[in-house]
Amino acid sequence: MHDLRIDVAAQNWQRSGAGDGSIEVAFTEAIGERWVLMRVAGDPDERVLVYDQFEWECFVDGVRNGEFDDAV
Numbered sequence: 664m665h666d667l668r669i670d671v672a673a674q675n676w677q678r679s680g681a682g683d684g685s686i687e688v689a690f691t692e693a694i695g696e697r698w699v700l701m702r703v704a705g706d707p708d709e710r711v712l713v714y715d716q717f718e719w720e721c722f723v724d725g726v727r728n729g730e731f732d733d734a735v
Contacts, residue, residue: 667693667694667698667713668693668694669691669693669698669700669713671689671700671709671711674689674691674700675689675690676688676689676702677689678704682704682705683703683704683705684703684704684705685703685704685705686701686702686703686704687701687702687703687704688700688701696715696716697715697716698713698714698715698716699713699714699715699716699718699719700712700713700714701714
């Protein structure tokens with residue numbers, strides 16, 4: 664995040680559910696581009712995945728088309 668100068672703590676995180684293990688997503692702008700941040704609530708390592716707009720659209724398209732259904 665440091666290269667993008669994104670303050671993770673200042674983001675408006677949207678949660679998929681309640682409690683640890685929920686997926687959290689935040690939409691933000693940095694260095695003139697839109698970014699999507701994703702993390703797992705309660706992750707002790709506080710890891711954050713960062714997607715550019717194209718990567719996020721491909722991910723969402725894959726979810727909608729069932730590409731990850733076998734992963735469950």
